[in-house]
Amino acid sequence: MSSTHLPVLVVVVPLFFAYLMPLFARWRKKWCLPVTLGAITFSLFSSLYMAQQVMASGPFHYRMGDWPPPWGIEFYIDHLAVFMGITLTGVGLLIIIYGSKDLLHEIKESLMGWYYTLYLLLMASMLGMAFTNDFFNLFVFIEICAIASCAIISIKDKRECIEAAFKYLVLSAVGSGCILLAIAMVYMITGHLNFNFVAEGLQTAMSVYPKNILVALALLMVGLGVKAALFPLHVWLPDAHSSAPSPSSAVLSGLVIKIYAVAMIKLLYRVFPADFVGMIPVMNMLLWMATFAIIVGSMFAIVQEDIKKMLAYSSIAQIGYVFLGVGLMSQNGLIGGILHIINHAMMKSMLFLAAGAFIYATGVRKLSDLKGIGHTMPVAATAFTIGSMAMVGIPATNGFISKWYLALGTLDANKPLFAAVILVSSLLNGVYYLPIIVNAFFAKPEGRVAEPERLPVQMTVPLVVLGFGCLFFGVFPSRLVELVTRAAQVLRGF
Amino acid sequence: MAMIEMLLRLHQNSFYFFAIILFVIGFHTMLTHNNLIKKIIGMNIMDTSIFLFFVAIGYVRGGRAPILEPGVSHTYINPLPSALILTGIVVAVSVTAYALSLIIKLYQHYGTIDAEEIMRIRGGESL
Amino acid sequence: MEDIIVRYISRMLVPFVQLYGLYVILHGHLSPGGGFSGGAVVASSMILYALAFNLAEGTKKLSHDASSVLESGGALIFAGMGLFAILLGTNFLGNRVAGFPLGTPGNLFSSGAIMVITAGVGIKVASTMITLFYTLIEGEGHGHD
Numbered sequence: 059m060s061s062t063h064l065p066v067l068v069v070v071v072p073l074f075f076a077y078l079m080p081l082f083a084r085w086r087k088k089w090c091l092p093v094t095l096g097a098i099t100f101s102l103f104s105s106l107y108m109a110q111q112v113m114a115s116g117p118f119h120y121r122m123g124d125w126p127p128p129w130g131i132e133f134y135i136d137h138l139a140v141f142m143g144i145t146l147t148g149v150g151l152l153i154i155i156y157g158s159k160d161l162l163h164e165i166k167e168s169l170m171g172w173y174y175t176l177y178l179l180l181m182a183s184m185l186g187m188a189f190t191n192d193f194f195n196l197f198v199f200i201e202i203c204a205i206a207s208c209a210i211i212s213i214k215d216k217r218e219c220i221e222a223a224f225k226y227l228v229l230s231a232v233g234s235g236c237i238l239l240a241i242a243m244v245y246m247i248t249g250h251l252n253f254n255f256v257a258e259g260l261q262t263a264m265s266v267y268p269k270n271i272l273v274a275l276a277l278l279m280v281g282l283g284v285k286a287a288l289f290p291l292h293v294w295l296p297d298a299h300s301s302a303p304s305p306s307s308a309v310l311s312g313l314v315i316k317i318y319a320v321a322m323i324k325l326l327y328r329v330f331p332a333d334f335v336g337m338i339p340v341m342n343m344l345l346w347m348a349t350f351a352i353i354v355g356s357m358f359a360i361v362q363e364d365i366k367k368m369l370a371y372s373s374i375a376q377i378g379y380v381f382l383g384v385g386l387m388s389q390n391g392l393i394g395g396i397l398h399i400i401n402h403a404m405m406k407s408m409l410f411l412a413a414g415a416f417i418y419a420t421g422v423r424k425l426s427d428l429k430g431i432g433h434t435m436p437v438a439a440t441a442f443t444i445g446s447m448a449m450v451g452i453p454a455t456n457g458f459i460s461k462w463y464l465a466l467g468t469l470d471a472n473k474p475l476f477a478a479v480i481l482v483s484s485l486l487n488g489v490y491y492l493p494i495i496v497n498a499f500f501a502k503p504e505g506r507v508a509e510p511e512r513l514p515v516q517m518t519v520p521l522v523v524l525g526f527g528c529l530f531f532g533v534f535p536s537r538l539v540e541l542v543t544r545a546a547q548v549l550r551g552f
Numbered sequence: 553m554a555m556i557e558m559l560l561r562l563h564q565n566s567f568y569f570f571a572i573i574l575f576v577i578g579f580h581t582m583l584t585h586n587n588l589i590k591k592i593i594g595m596n597i598m599d600t601s602i603f604l605f606f607v608a609i610g611y612v613r614g615g616r617a618p619i620l621e622p623g624v625s626h627t628y629i630n631p632l633p634s635a636l637i638l639t640g641i642v643v644a645v646s647v648t649a650y651a652l653s654l655i656i657k658l659y660q661h662y663g664t665i666d667a668e669e670i671m672r673i674r675g676g677e678s679l
Numbered sequence: 680m681e682d683i684i685v686r687y688i689s690r691m692l693v694p695f696v697q698l699y700g701l702y703v704i705l706h707g708h709l710s711p712g713g714g715f716s717g718g719a720v721v722a723s724s725m726i727l728y729a730l731a732f733n734l735a736e737g738t739k740k741l742s743h744d745a746s747s748v749l750e751s752g753g754a755l756i757f758a759g760m761g762l763f764a765i766l767l768g769t770n771f772l773g774n775r776v777a778g779f780p781l782g783t784p785g786n787l788f789s790s791g792a793i794m795v796i797t798a799g800v801g802i803k804v805a806s807t808m809i810t811l812f813y814t815l816i817e818g819e820g821h822g823h824d
Contacts, residue, residue, distance in 0.1 A: 066771040070758060077754040080747055123764070123773045194636050201643045205650060212654060217661040221670065224654045228582065231595050231647055235602055238640065239575070242606045245633070619710055622785055634711075642715050642804070649811050656815070 061111075064104045065120040065133045068143060069186045072097045076178035083171020091158050094174045098151045098181060105143030112140050113541065117548065119191070127252050134191035134253070137545035138396065142188035142320055145400045146313055149407050150181050152520035153312075156411050157305030159516045160418055164303040165214050173213055180206040180309065184317045193241045193251040196321065200237060204230045204285070207314050211302040222297035229284055229294045236281035243274035253329050261331045271330070275340060278325060286318035288381060289351035292374045296358075299370035304414025307366060311373040312407040316399045319380050323396070326384065327549040344385035349479050351378030356486035364423050365413045368490060369406065372449065375483065376402045382476060383464055391467025392546040397539065398460035401531070405448045405457060408524040412442040415521065419511045425494060430503030438513065439498045441521040446491035448528045451484045455532040459539070567608035574601030588658065588665045592651050599644040603637045610634060689731035696724035704801035708790045714797045718804025725809050734816060743813075746806045753803025760792050760799070 075097045082089045112118070117136035121127070154177055161173060183202035190196050208230065212223035245251060247267050248259025260271060284291040295315075299307045326335060335341065355375030362368040376398070383395015415438040416431060417423055432439035448455035461480055468476040531538055562569055578601060581594030610630035618631040655665060662670050703710075704717030729737030764773040772792070775781055779791030788794070 063765050063771065066761075067765075070761065070771065074755070074758045074762070077751050077758065081751050084744070084747055120770065122771050124770050124776045194639075198639060198643070201647075205646060209650070212657070215657070217658075218674075220654055220657045220661060221674070224588070224651065224658065227647070227651055227654065228591060228595065231651075232579070232582070232598075234643075235575075235595075235598050238602050239605065242602065242609060245606075246609050617711065620784065638713070638715055649815075653815060 061107065062120075064108055065135050065189060066122070068101045068104045068108075069182050069189065071100050072178045072182040072185070076175050076182060079171055079175040079178065083175075087171065090171050090174050094154060094178060095151065097178060098147055098154065101181070101185060102144070102147035102151060105140055105147055108135055109140040109144060109541065112137055113544065128250060128255055131190075131192045131195050132252065133189045135189060136548050137541055138320065138324070138549060139189045141396065141400070141541055141545055142317065143185060145403050146181065146184050146188070146317070149312055149403045149524075150177075150309065152523055153305050153308050153407055153411070156308075156414075156517050156520040157303075159514045160304055160414055163418055169213055173210065176206050176209050176213070177309070180210065180314070184313060187317050187321055191253045193244065193253070193256065197234075197238060197241060200285070200318075200321075201234060203314065203317070204234060207310055210306040210309070211298055213306075214301075214303050216301065218297065218301040222294075222301045226294045226298045229291075233281040233284035236277045236284075240274045240277035240281065243270055243277070247271065247274075253324070257329050257331070260329070260334070264331055264334055268334075271334060272338060275330060275335075275338075279322070279340065279344075282318050282322045282325075283347075286315050286322070286381075287374055287377055289347045289354065289374070289378065292351070292355075295374055296367055296370045299373060300364060300366040304366075304410055304417065307370070308407040308410035308414075311370065311410060312403040315373065315377055316380065316403060319377065319384070320399070323384055323549065327551075332551070341385045341387050344381050345473075345476065348378040348381035348385060349476065351375060351381070352479060352483045353486070356483055356490070360486070360490045362490075363425055365416070365425055365428070365494075366410070366423065368425070369409055369413060372487070372490075373402075373406060375487075376406065376449075379460070379464060379480075382480075383467065386464075386467045386471045386473070386476070388467045388470040389543075389546055389550065390463050390470050392549065393539070393542050394460050394463030394465075394467050396542045396545060397463060397535075400538065401448070401456040401460045401528075404524050404527050404531075405445045408441050408521060408528065409445040409449075411517075411521055411524070412438045412445065415441075415513055415517055418517070419513060425497075428494065429497045429501040432499035433503070435513070437518050437521060441525045442498070443495050444525045444528055446495055448532070449491060450488045453532075454529065456528050456535065458532060459535045567611070568605060571601045571605035571608065574598075574604065577601075586667045588655050588667060589652075591667070592648060592655070595651070596644065596648060599640075603640055603644075606633050606637050606640070685731050689727050693724045693728050696727065697721055700724065700801075700805070704797060705787065705794070707797035707801075708793045709785070709787070714800025715804055717797075718801040719808060721801065721805040722808030722812075725805075726812050729812070729816075734813070738813065741806075741809060743810075746810050746813075749802055749806035750810065753799045753801070753806065756799030756802070757796050760796050764792070 075093050079090060079093070082093065112135060117134060120133040120135065122131045122133075124130075154174075157173070157177075161170060165173065179202060183199045183206060186199040187196060187203065190199065204227070208223045208227045211226065212220050241251075244256055244260075247263050247270050248256050250256050250259055264271065280291070287295040299311050302310065326340075352375050355371050355373075355378060359368045359371035359375065362371060379398045379402070380395045383391045383393075383398060386392070386395075415435065416428060419435055419438075420431070422428060444455070448457035451457045451461045461484065465477045465480055468474060468480070575598055578594045578596070578598030581597060582591050583594075585591060585594065610633035612627060612629045615627045615629035618628040618634075658670070659665050662673055664670065664673075700717050700720035700723075702717075703712040703720055704714060707713030707717065725737065725741060728740065761772040764777040765771055767773070767777045769776045774791045774793065777792070781791050782789030784790070
């Protein structure tokens with residue numbers, strides 16, 4: 059099996075083992091975790107290998123069944139796709155290592171096999187969304203991702219989990235309906251479903267059917283915006299991400315909402331014609347929605363008392379940064395936005411995993427009860443500290459690098475108002491993160507008498523690796539920034 | 553005269569027009585009714601309307617079902633949208649099945665399937 | 680349902696419904712239908728049986744273990760055919776280029792890999808529908824989610 063088949067194997071291997079997992083769960087329980095880890099590790103190494111290939115010789119295509127493009131489905135592997143592949147598999151691997159121990163406290167033991175199935179389906183669908191070059195393939199992967207992400211919330215059998223999953227499912231179905239209607243409109247105008255052919259078709263049809271293209275673009279923005287929790291459409295996120303089990307919250311906040319933003323980037327920059335996107339103010343609207351997301355998300359996060367709800371509102375603010383980068387339409391802005399995807403994935407996953415560690419060991423979720431926890435759980439509290447500093451954007455952490463590029467992008471595009479927005483929001487981030495760190499390390503523990511449980515090694519290792527990654531990519535970001543710069547250049551057509 | 557021209561255009565595109573009407577009916581049902589099962593029915597109506605829209609794109613006037621018979625050649629309708637919607641229907645069925653099982657669990661936890669009742673119970677106990 | 684007429688008639692009808700479902704699945708490449716609709720028809724025959732008699736009889740005909748294996752097996756056949764094409768040297772899900780025998784269009788045994796894939800999809804859809812029905816009817820008790 060030569061390496062030319064790696065693009066499809068990255069998606070098919072987790073899918074294949076997701077089908078096998080119910081059989082393992084029924085007859086060979088011991089194999090469930092190693093098989094999951096093996097499948098995701100295979101995808102990680104394949105993504106790294108393909109990243110090397112793409113950096114050396116440029117993007118390439120993979121055609122299913124050797125059918126040429128208008129008839130066949132193809133995968134298009136470019137820099138953005140391998141970047142997302144590395145992000146998804148790397149962070150996903152660490153989260154499931156953490157989850158193998160933490161989930162036993164939150165869901166029933168007999169449901170662990172099903173959790174691995176759902177996790178592998180989620181990984182496969184997100185990887186497929188990153189690689190695909192065909193509209194209907196994108197729709198199928200979006201649907202798989204929607205059901206899998208609702209199911210990893212509702213697998214925990216508490217009242218708020220089921221209700222949050224139901225709300226997420228209904229809103230997600232509305233989003234999927236809008237996306238399918240947009241695909242129908244695009245097919246009606248151009249008669250093709252492949253991204254490259256649609257781009258050509260839209261270029262010629264732009265003068266004949268401008269209103270149809272406008273409606274299709276609007277429906278796509280709304281549909282993908284509901285799923286990516288952009289500002290006015292974010293209402294499902296706080297409940298869903300705060301009541302889910304901790305590994306699910308980490309994967310949802312860190313990875314799932316980002317992949318829809320990546321889909322929107324691919325559609326806005328590669329499919330819809332560049333002068334059409336310049337004519338209508340869609341980028342401006344994205345900018346303002348992102349600004350409201352950043353400010354409103356941070357303000358809501360300040361008043362929260364529950365640690366996971368605060369982190370969920372913070373996710374709304376951070377996805378605003380990614381859309382700010384997309385809407386700026388400058389090279390540095392796009393680099394900042396795409397870089398923030400992997401930075402936020404690492405930071406927010408680490409924060410959610412650390413919060414999960416606090417809940418695992420002591421059972422408390424309220425912020426006021428976490429006083430003095432730095433003395434009794436040093437690893438988790440240090441990880442939380444590093445994550446908080448990275449969120450605020452202190453230099454030497456990776457959060458600083460992406461905010462730097464975003465600020466440069468706002469100045470390049472002659473919109474210095476948004477640089478002020480970035481500064482103000484960093485201050486607001488500090489307002490709600492720093493009190494937790496101060497409370498954790500410098501306050502006396504009150505009321506709690508029992509020693510918290512020791513964290514198993516499967517839970518501390520991902521925290522340490524993610525913390526090290528945040529600091530490492532803050533001090534030596536050059537390889538990552540090089541990949542993202544090439545991705546931004548390829549997207550904008552240079 | 554403009555009225556007649558608009559009515560003529562509506563008659564030409566009647567499939568798409570009724571699909572959009574069904575979409576709005578389904579969306580309205582999902583938003584306004586309190587009963588959770590009616591929300592799922594609204595979601596189904598919305599999905600069905602989008603399938604109607606998509607399949608109507610492939611219609612060729614005077615075309616027949618796209619089954620090849622050896623020796624004869626007819627005008628066939630475009631088979632691609634129908635094939636795509638088959639997958640879409642299966643996805644809608646899966647989402648409906650999952651949503652209905654979630655409603656069963658919600659009924660076990662709360663004792664009611666009225667959305668306002670559930671919000672009242674949630675508002676009363678938390679915060 | 681304890682009615683004797685319903686039981687008698689449904690016991691006579693179930694084989695015909697299954698035969699029709701198998702016809703729709705196997706002729707997926709020749710006439711409308713294919714895996715999804717054929718699988719739904721086969722599942723409806725088992726659901727008719729479980730509704731006319733009680734659920735215990737239905738579970739005896741198709742136990743939870745067997746339907747679990749059928750569900751996974753159907754999807755694995757699909758993925759397996761794709762990977763098999765990779766082993767034969769072409770891209771994923773290659774059909775004529777991978778050397779599967781194509782035959783003449785219009786015959787039953789033509790179009791290579793499509794028939795195997797359709798059969799796999801049909802088995803999976805049928806067993807999934809039956810499992811969904813059993814789970815929704817049983818209420819709590821079984822460890823499925």
